[in-house]
Amino acid sequence: MRIELERRPDVSKLFSILSPFIALGLTLFFGGIMFMMLGKDPFAALYSFFIEPLTEVWSLHELAIKAAPLILIAVGLSVCYRSNNWNIGAEGQFIMGAIAGSILPVVFYEWQSPLVLPLMMLLGMLGGALFAGIPAFLKAHLNTNEILTSLMLVYVAQLFLDWLVRGPWRNPGGMNFPETRTFDATAILPEMIASGRAHWGFGFAIIAAILVWFMMRYTLKGFEITVLGQSQRAGRFAGFSSRKMIWFSMLLSGALAGLAGIAEVSGAIQQLRPVISPGYGFTAIIVAFLGRLNPLGIVVAGLVLALTYLGGEAVQVSLQISDKPIRVFQGLLLFFVLSCDTLIHYKIRMMWYDLNDTTGEGAR
Amino acid sequence: MKKLLFALATTAAVIGFFAGAYAADKAKVCFVYVGSKTDGGWTQAHDIGRLELEKALGDKIETQFLESVPEGPDAERAIERLARSGCGLIYTTSFGFMDATVKVAAKFPDVKFEHATGYKTAPNLATYNSRFYEGRYIQGQIAAKISQKGVAGYIASFPIPEVVMGINAFVTGARSINPDFKIKVVWANTWFDPGKEADAAKALIDQGVDVLTQHTDTTAPMQVAAERGIKAFGQASDMIKAGPETQLTAIVDTWGAYYIKRTQLFLDGKWETSSSWDGLKDGILTMAPYTNMPDDVKALAEATQKKIESGELKPFTGPLKKQDGSEWLAAGASSDDGTLLGMNFYVEGVDDKLPK
Numbered sequence: 001m002r003i004e005l006e007r008r009p010d011v012s013k014l015f016s017i018l019s020p021f022i023a024l025g026l027t028l029f030f031g032g033i034m035f036m037m038l039g040k041d042p043f044a045a046l047y048s049f050f051i052e053p054l055t056e057v058w059s060l061h062e063l064a065i066k067a068a069p070l071i072l073i074a075v076g077l078s079v080c081y082r083s084n085n086w087n088i089g090a091e092g093q094f095i096m097g098a099i100a101g102s103i104l105p106v107v108f109y110e111w112q113s114p115l116v117l118p119l120m121m122l123l124g125m126l127g128g129a130l131f132a133g134i135p136a137f138l139k140a141h142l143n144t145n146e147i148l149t150s151l152m153l154v155y156v157a158q159l160f161l162d163w164l165v166r167g168p169w170r171n172p173g174g175m176n177f178p179e180t181r182t183f184d185a186t187a188i189l190p191e192m193i194a195s196g197r198a199h200w201g202f203g204f205a206i207i208a209a210i211l212v213w214f215m216m217r218y219t220l221k222g223f224e225i226t227v228l229g230q231s232q233r234a235g236r237f238a239g240f241s242s243r244k245m246i247w248f249s250m251l252l253s254g255a256l257a258g259l260a261g262i263a264e265v266s267g268a269i270q271q272l273r274p275v276i277s278p279g280y281g282f283t284a285i286i287v288a289f290l291g292r293l294n295p296l297g298i299v300v301a302g303l304v305l306a307l308t309y310l311g312g313e314a315v316q317v318s319l320q321i322s323d324k325p326i327r328v329f330q331g332l333l334l335f336f337v338l339s340c341d342t343l344i345h346y347k348i349r350m351m352w353y354d355l356n357d358t359t360g361e362g363a364r
Numbered sequence: 365m366k367k368l369l370f371a372l373a374t375t376a377a378v379i380g381f382f383a384g385a386y387a388a389d390k391a392k393v394c395f396v397y398v399g400s401k402t403d404g405g406w407t408q409a410h411d412i413g414r415l416e417l418e419k420a421l422g423d424k425i426e427t428q429f430l431e432s433v434p435e436g437p438d439a440e441r442a443i444e445r446l447a448r449s450g451c452g453l454i455y456t457t458s459f460g461f462m463d464a465t466v467k468v469a470a471k472f473p474d475v476k477f478e479h480a481t482g483y484k485t486a487p488n489l490a491t492y493n494s495r496f497y498e499g500r501y502i503q504g505q506i507a508a509k510i511s512q513k514g515v516a517g518y519i520a521s522f523p524i525p526e527v528v529m530g531i532n533a534f535v536t537g538a539r540s541i542n543p544d545f546k547i548k549v550v551w552a553n554t555w556f557d558p559g560k561e562a563d564a565a566k567a568l569i570d571q572g573v574d575v576l577t578q579h580t581d582t583t584a585p586m587q588v589a590a591e592r593g594i595k596a597f598g599q600a601s602d603m604i605k606a607g608p609e610t611q612l613t614a615i616v617d618t619w620g621a622y623y624i625k626r627t628q629l630f631l632d633g634k635w636e637t638s639s640s641w642d643g644l645k646d647g648i649l650t651m652a653p654y655t656n657m658p659d660d661v662k663a664l665a666e667a668t669q670k671k672i673e674s675g676e677l678k679p680f681t682g683p684l685k686k687q688d689g690s691e692w693l694a695a696g697a698s699s700d701d702g703t704l705l706g707m708n709f710y711v712e713g714v715d716d717k718l719p720k
Contacts, residue, residue, distance in 0.1 A: 058448065062441045162553070166523070166719055175483065176708040177524050268437040274522075274553075278434045313442055316430050317449055322401065323432045 002351040005342070015344050023336035030336075031329045040319050048318045049311035049329070061196030063306050065268055068201035069094070069277070071302035072260035073284035075209050076253030078293040082216070083229040083249045089135065089150030090257040091281025092157035093128040097258020098265040099161055100127025102180065102272050105187035106169050112186045120187060120262055128258015129251045131157065136250035140243045146250070154281070162274045169272065180272040189267035199267030201260070206299065208256055213295035225249065257281060290337060308333060393417065393627055394451035395429040396443055398458035399556050405581030405600040406555065407431065409617035410457045410480075412601075416620030417627055424631055435460030443468040447475045453630045455623065456480065458555075459526070465489060476635050478626060481526060483705065485637050492622055495643030496526075497533035497704070498672050499615035499651055500577075501679035502665050503597045504537025506612050506654075507575045508545050509661040510595055515715075516547045517568030519578040519585050521555050523719045525707040527579050533679050534577060535713040537668075548573055549716035558584035565589060575612075586610060595656060602652040613665065614652035621647045641701065645673040680704065685712045 015022075031049075032042035053059045073090045080087040101124030104116050135149040164180075171181040189199040216222035228235035228245045235242060265276055287305055291298030312326035395414050399407035414427050428451065433442045439461045446454050447468055453476045456465045462482035469477045469489040477489040485491055507516045518534065520527050531549060538545040548571055550564040561580045565588035568576060576596040578585045583606035589596035590610040598604070598614025622642065629635045642648040651669060654662040671677035682693030687710035693699060710718055 056448070058444065062444075065437065065441075175525060175706050176528075178522060264437070268440075273436065276436065278436070278438060309438075310441070313430060313445055317428055317445060320428065323430075324400075 004349045004351055005346040006349050007346055008344075011345055019340045019344050020337060023333070023340040026336045026340075027329075027333045031332055034325060034328065034332075035319075038321060038325060040321060045315055045319055048314040050307065052314045052318070053307055053310040058196050059310060061198035063303065063310055064192075064198035064202040066309055067302040067306035068198075068205045069260040069264050069280040070284050070287045070305060071205035071299055072201070072208055072263070073253075073257045073281055074287040074291060074298045074302060075205070075212050075295050076256030077284060077288040078291070078295060078298060079212060079216075079225060080249045080253045081229075081288060082293055083225045083245050084232075085139070085246055085249045086147045087132065087135070087150050087250055087253050088147050088285065089132070089152075089154050089281070090253065090284055091277060091279065092150070092154035093131045093254040093257035094261035094264075094277055094281045095154075095157040095161050096131035096261070097124040097128035097255075098261035098272065098276055099157075099164065100124055100130075100258065101262030102169075102183075102265060105183040105266075106180045106272065109181060109184060112184055114186070116184075116186050117189065117266070120266060121259060124258045124262025125255040126258070128261060129255040132250045132254020132257070133247075136247050139250075140246045146246075158275075161272065161276070165272050165274050171271075178274050182271045183266060187266060188270055189263055197268075199263070201263035201267045204259060204263055205302070208259075209295040209299050216295065221248075257284075286334065290334075292341075390426045391424060391453070391631060392449075392451045393425050393427050393630075394446040394449075394454045395427065396433050396439070396446065396454065396456045396458075396461060397429060397431040398433060398435065398460065399431070399581060401429065401431045403556060403581055404583045404603065404606070406617070407457070407581070409600045410455075410619055413617075413619030413623045417623040420620075420624045421627055421631070425627065433461075436464075440464040440467055443477075444471070447472045451475065453478070453627060453635070459524070476630055483639075485639055487637055490626075490637045490639065492626075492640040492642075494617060494619075494648045495641060496615055496617075496649060497529050497679055498644045499649055500530045500533040501537035501672070502651065502668050503577055503613065503615070504534040504539075504545075505541050505668055506657060506661055506665050507534070507577070507597075508538040508541035509664065510612065510657060511545075511573075511575045513572060513574050514542055514545050515573045516545070517565070517571070517573035517576045518547050518549045519561055519564045519568070519576070519580055520549050520551050521580050522553060523551065525705055528710070528718065529704050529707045530579050531714060532707065532711045535711055536679060536684065539713050546713055546715045549714065551719060552580055554580065556581045558582045561585050562588050566592075569594060583607075598652060604652060604655065609656060611652070611655060612657055613654045616650045616652050618648060618650050643672070644669065645675070686710065687712055687714055687718075 028046055032046060035042040035045040053063060073094060077087060077090060101120040103123060104120050131153065134153060135146045138144040138149050139146040166178045169180045171179055189201060192198050192200055192203055224240045227238060228240050228242050232242050265272060269276060283305065287298055287301045291301035308330045312323065312330065315326055316323055395410065397407045397410060401407055401411040414429060418427050430442045430446065433439050435458060443454065443456060443464055455478045457480045459481045462479055462484055465477050465479045466484050466489065469486050473488055475488065479489060479491050481493045482491050518531055520531060535547055548568055550568055552560045552564045554560050561582055562584040565576060565585040569592050574594050576585055576589045576594060578599050581600055583603045586596050586598060586603045586606040590607040595612050596607060596610050598611050600617050602614050602616050604611045654665050668677065678698040680699035682697045683695040684693040686692045692711065
């Protein structure tokens, strides 16, 4: 027996729209059962998970902090994935952006000027873009697989950061601990509004999402991305170069990941450490697909995913449970969202084989 | 944007008002853990301390915890959440929570904070640590007696003073028995990663060490040692279950005593900031039963432990040389705490180059 997914000839518009809500309903139902089996009030749990983090101003700020890098990276990735370039290494570009942007506050820490911050952001974008340029070059000119090269470069970036903060960039006044000096006030991304610590990284994310959305929808470049992504041959007939597209999409997503990196370091961490990302670059891949590769959808998806982190903590505190069921619950949510989407576009077909038929023609 | 946030915030505030209307009569004492509370090592030791605290003062306090909190910006949010949820006293139990704790403590002057193993204090932020190196000195002596080859393997986490101090204590203990004793060090660059720790253990055993110790948190090295038939020391919690025939002893962190003492002060309104660094004699650190060793080694270990507890023996006492052969401590001189807390050099006998 074999199970196959068969593309549905026509996809129900209604269910496409309903799909995330069905998924949410299923998650609530099965998640509720899980909390009940743990002997906890399922309604209290679900309230703490989805509502409580939204009920306080400080927690909304935290939501913005957590969502910002996810959205920023995922928006860049959506352009890559739309154009059929599979950049899996955003985590590395995030780190290299953070390192490049930190050159000013760490190495030239004595230079304090209003120019520092904008230059840091530009350097961050440059660092991320150049690092994404490596797999772009390899793919465009040597035809290597960008999934492998971009992924492997993540480890290069992680180890480079690790070496920097333990070696040349280690804080001379930091008791030998592996971290750089803390940034000067002029190198710290300011808060957006006074009521909490959400910094301008979230602003960048929203601006980037709107700009990319506009580009995809109203410009020739957006059309080019879509056409080349769906069929290279058709794109060539239209006079589009898939080689240039590799460069464009990889550099753009690298620059956005790099910006996310330096914004996170400058706004939230305020120094470099051996680890600066809890896997934002990889989680952003999930965000990109949850948002269906649409920049505005990605904003929503990023916020929802960030909410599951905050909600997970809220449940831990209010119900006194371990973080393991919370992880299961987060997994449930992703599982149902992806499976609902899949089943709306595909149907499952069982292929029954006649075991005595060796020709394979007996498949029904 | 501002309007939207404002609208969200007001809606939120209304809901929050109804949701937050519950009475809190017991004082709330909260814990932030870096790992899982069942990790079998560092975090579990803190959680055992929390449970002892509940047992001792359960009629006056309730406890809460957040586990598997990553160090960095997430830690700041987690600590702030606890501070806002009504915790009066918050223990943050990992070195990496230091800056996050400092920031949140500045924001909540009425909440008391205690940060484990750090060095930054404030009027409402105390630090506490344990003299783990006293236990490591005893382990070194045992290793020198047990090892046939005179070489021990040491799985280290990060090259910070705390860890370097542990390595030096172990070597110093071992060389007090066998002056030619050497150790090999592998830097796992993690506190908690069973896979990496097991790999480090295998690498060390392949290089010919026949006794293993660790400054990481999981029982993986103990299990590898058991498979390869060599002896090993446990870390942070008693790991005898992971190696019933393998564990010689373990440094067991017994934070409970400290938590009870400090929480009682907090309840009495006498809590003040401090930098506490207790050792074997204060009961913040104990040795798991000495097992899987001959009786004379056991007697030696017990005697050394008694001497350290009584203050007769200080592990870092000269004559001691640095790795490069230069003199560190003259005969009879003991190291001061400041040097230990900032330790960034090896003593003689470490077969490794300290990562700089």
